[in-house]
Amino acid sequence: xxxxxxxxxxxxxxxxxxxxxxxxxxxxxxxxxxxxxxxxxxxxxxxxxxxxxxxxxxxxxxxxxxxxxxxxxxxxxxxxxxxxxxxxxxxxxxxxxxxxxxxxxxxxxxxx
Amino acid sequence: xxxxxxxxxxxxxxxxxxxxxxxxxxxxxxxxxxxxxxxxxxxxxxxxxxxxxxxxxxxxxxxxxxxxxxxxxxxxxxxxxxxxxxxxxxxxxxxxxxxxxxxxxxxxxxx
Numbered sequence: 001x002x003x004x005x006x007x008x009x010x011x012x013x014x015x016x017x018x019x020x021x022x023x024x025x026x027x028x029x030x031x032x033x034x035x036x037x038x039x040x041x042x043x044x045x046x047x048x049x050x051x052x053x054x055x056x057x058x059x060x061x062x063x064x065x066x067x068x069x070x071x072x073x074x075x076x077x078x079x080x081x082x083x084x085x086x087x088x089x090x091x092x093x094x095x096x097x098x099x100x101x102x103x104x105x106x107x108x109x110x111x112x
Numbered sequence: 113x114x115x116x117x118x119x120x121x122x123x124x125x126x127x128x129x130x131x132x133x134x135x136x137x138x139x140x141x142x143x144x145x146x147x148x149x150x151x152x153x154x155x156x157x158x159x160x161x162x163x164x165x166x167x168x169x170x171x172x173x174x175x176x177x178x179x180x181x182x183x184x185x186x187x188x189x190x191x192x193x194x195x196x197x198x199x200x201x202x203x204x205x206x207x208x209x210x211x212x213x214x215x216x217x218x219x220x221x222x223x
Contacts, residue, residue: 041215045212048210088153104155108153
């Protein structure tokens with residue numbers, strides 16, 4: 001089943017470092033959205049990529065950036081990591097025409 | 113005020129009980145609403161869509177009241193396997209928009 005694949009599954013980084021998280025969308029999906037879920041909170045929208053461009057962005061600082069490749073896979077980059085960036089980062093793929101979202105199992109980032 | 117608000121719980125209920133979750137939302141421009149289920153340390157998974165006419169799927173019933181900006185989820189005959197966090201979600205604009213999640217309501221079903 002070609003669902004959404006995220007890597008790595010777990011990651012520990014030090015404050016001030018940079019991190020790159022990766023997402024491969026479900027087969028046939030062309031849109032990738034990223035969410036941050038802190039402990040005890042619901043997921044919060046970071047941004048969405050379609051046709052290799054950022055289409056929408058949530059209320060996150062410029063330290064959070066992304067990229068989408070021609071094969072629709074995507075990366076989330078976070079610079080100058082803060083302790084508060086520790087969270088589960090979820091990738092969701094979809095078709096721009098509709099049909100719902102499929103979530104990956106997430107990357108759990110711990111900043112120490 | 114948060115766009116989607118839920119009682120965080122936890123709701124601790126015995127097997128077989130009926131439990132209801134409520135959710136309120138702001139910004140009534142949203143057209144689509146959902147309930148997602150999230151197990152501990154897992155990704156959210158779509159449980160069901162929510163319609164003004166009501167939506168029933170087995171033991172689960174979801175309802176949307178646009179006038180009151182209120183969404184509900186009713187679970188009948190609770191099972192141990194229903195233990196999870198239930199997230200109330202509004203869709204800001206189909207697949208070109210983004211999902212706005214509530215904080216979630218934690219349900220624990222006890223034997």
